[in-house]
Amino acid sequence: MVINRPARRFARRSKRAAVALSIAIAAASPVAAHAGGAEQPQAVQPQAATANASAAGAAGPAKPTAQPPTPAGGLESITQTAGAAAGYLYQGSTGLLWSAGDMLSSAYTGIGQALYETAYMMGVNKTPLPRPEFVDTATDHAQAPVMESAAPVVPTTAPAPVQETAQPTAASPAQETAAVPDSAAETAAAPPPEPAEEQVRAPLQPIPAGLLANLVYDRSARNADGSYFVPKGLQRMFEVRTERAAVSEVRAVRKLNGRVVPDPKAHGRVEAGLLGRFEAPETGIPVVGDEVRKGQILGMVVPVVGVVDRSSVRREIARLTNEIRITAESLEITKQFSFVPFREGKVIQLETRLQGLRQEREALLPLLKTQEYLRAPVDGVIASSTAVTGRVTQPGEMVFDIVNPKQLWVEVTVPDPTIAAEASPGSRASARTPEGQSMAVTYMGSGPSVRQQSIPMLFRIDNPPKGLRVGRPVAVLMPGEQAATRGMPVRRAAVAVGSDGIQQVWEQTEPETFVPRVVQTQDIDAQTVLVLNGVTEGARIVVRGTGLMTQLQ
Incomplete structure (x- = not known):
């Protein structure tokens, strides 16, 4: 264990103090004993004098003589008590000092050892620790049979010869122990047994993915005539399905490009009606994507008035309040006097003036203390928002845009006015998004005005698919009045675009042969x-x- 230097110094000082105290007490004990012995003869002399005086008194009267004062008889007992107390004090103080020194030494030793180990674990202490050498006894036991027997090593698969060679070695153990040091060179030259099982068991290597794919599926290949060989296993993995093409007459359609717009009946915008600071409601500011209900409070606009304007408004309100009080008093006084000329006319005039003054004051009070509540006009989802707490809004500025995703329309602009004239409201059509979403639409009508040399046409989406966004481009396929066209109708998924940008389909000529057309x-x-x-x-x-x-191409 490692002991800190402060602990060592304290232990040494404690021991020195204990030794000094013991020496002082030991030196004080003989001095006290010597003082008691010197006073004892003086106490005997008064006793002898008293005896002589008593004898003389018996013989005859004697003259009174002056006797010295007798010393206290408890001096001897005081001396003994002081010596015993000094001995007890010596023993108790020495024991306490040694106990305190041992306790402090143990405490400092434990704290020092804990700090040393903590520093070693944290990596601060780089002192290497001594590591005792480890001796594996199992290895010695495993090599003992090889060193004792000089016979050739027998494979482990033949147990019978091992028993025969082990019998003579067990008969003379003393000779074997004596022969071990002499035959050290021979045993060192003997080769160790070769593990036959470890050489047979080779580690398994993972099979490459390409080799595994070649074993499970056959590879596709391009033939010399331009066709492609696609094995059945690869067709099942691709989930290839085919249909026979049949010729029929189909009426052609017109492809009209448009975009998704919200339904005017389910679309609303929340705008600020005055100049003010936007404040959040108690429920918090709704964000984009939150559903709202009609009449729900989305925010508040507190009017913002400048210092000069606020002072002017307050002065005007104070003036109006004073005039209202004066007019009201004049009205009451006029009503009390019955002989005032034109009394009824003056009363009506004062009442009209009082009502006008109150209306003017009520118009100015909202500029100081009222606020505007922004409410949702329709049910829907927040499509866009510019609401930020503390932001100053301008009159007519849009704060929230609410759209109902279940009620969407498609707006199409066509340059040919005959297309809009031939379409009848309520006719059915289909639409398709660039992502491949298909939907059924119903023609609602078109307006008489022209927008950018085109006529707008509106289609209502019967069942909008999930995830359809406002503003996405949509292609509306509207049946026309043209004559029927002869051809082979196929699914739109069957037509692909090749590397050269040309449309093509894949024809299966044989069970495992396909040709692009x-x-x-x-x-x-x-x-x-x-x-x-x-x-x-x-x-x-x-x-x-x-x-x-x-x-595959």
């Missing part, structure tokens, strides 16, 4: 297209997994 298409609705050329009737067209088939 360049086609020309025309839109029918949001989910179907009409293939005009490039594929013969009855061909098997891939309608599922087309995107993965395109990756």
Whole structure:
């Protein structure tokens, strides 16, 4: 253990003090004893004198003589008590000092050891610790049979020869122990037994992913004629599905580009009506995406008036208040006198003036103490917000924009006025987003005005899909009045765009052979297209997994 230097110094000082006290007490004891012995003869002499006096008195009267004062008889007992007390004091003080020194030494030793170990664990103390050498006894026991027997090493798989060689060695243990030091060189030259099992068991290596894929599935390949070999296993992994193309006559549609807009009946904007500072309600400021109800308080606008304007307003309010009081007193006085000329007319005039003054004061009071509540006009979701606590809003500035995601429309602008004239309100159509979402729409009507040389047309989305956003582009496929077109209708997912940007479909000519065909298409609705050329009737067209088939190119 490591003891700190302050602990050592304190222990030494405690021992020195104990020794000095013991020496002082030991030196004081003989002095007290010597003082008691010197006073004892003086006490005997008075006793002898008293005896002689008594004898003389018996013989005859004697003259009175002056006797010396007798010393106190308790001096001897006081001396003994002082010596015993000094001995007890010596023993008690010595024991206390030694006990206190041992306790403080142990405390300092423990604290020093704890600090040393803590510094070592924290990495502050870099002093290396002594490490005793570890001796593995199991290794010695394992090598003992090899050192004792000079016979050749027998494999572990043959137990019978090992028992025969072990019998003579067990018969003479004394000879074996004596022969071990002499045959040290021979045992060192003997090779250790070779573990046969460890050499047979080789570590398993992971199988490469490419090799495993080649074992499970056959690879696709491009043939010399431009077709592609796709094995059945790869087709199942791609979930490839095909359909036969059939020729039919389909009425062509018109593709109109537009964007998603909110329904005017379910769309509302919350604007500030005066210049003021925006304050949050007790429920907190609603953020984008929160649902709100009609009439819900979204915020408050506290009017902001400058120092000069505020002073002017207060002065005007004070003036109006004074005039109201004077006019009211004049009205009461006029009503009390019955012989005032034109009394009824003056009363009516004063009442009218009093009412006007009160209205003027009520118009100025909101500038000082009232606030405007911003309420939601419709049910919906917060689409946009510019509300920040403490922000100064301007009159007419939009603070919240509320949209109902379950009521959305599509606004389309067409440059040809005949398209809007031929469309009848209530007709059904289909729409498609760039992400592939399909939806059914109903034509609502168009306006007579022209916007940027185009006519706006409105379509209501019957069941808006989840995640549809306001402002997203949408393509509306509206049936027209043109003659029917002959072709092969296929799913829109069957048409893919090749690396050269040309539309193509995949035709399955054999069970494991596919050929890409360049086609020309025309839109029918949001989910179907009409293939005009490039594929013969009855061909098997891939309608599922087309995107993965395109990756083979």
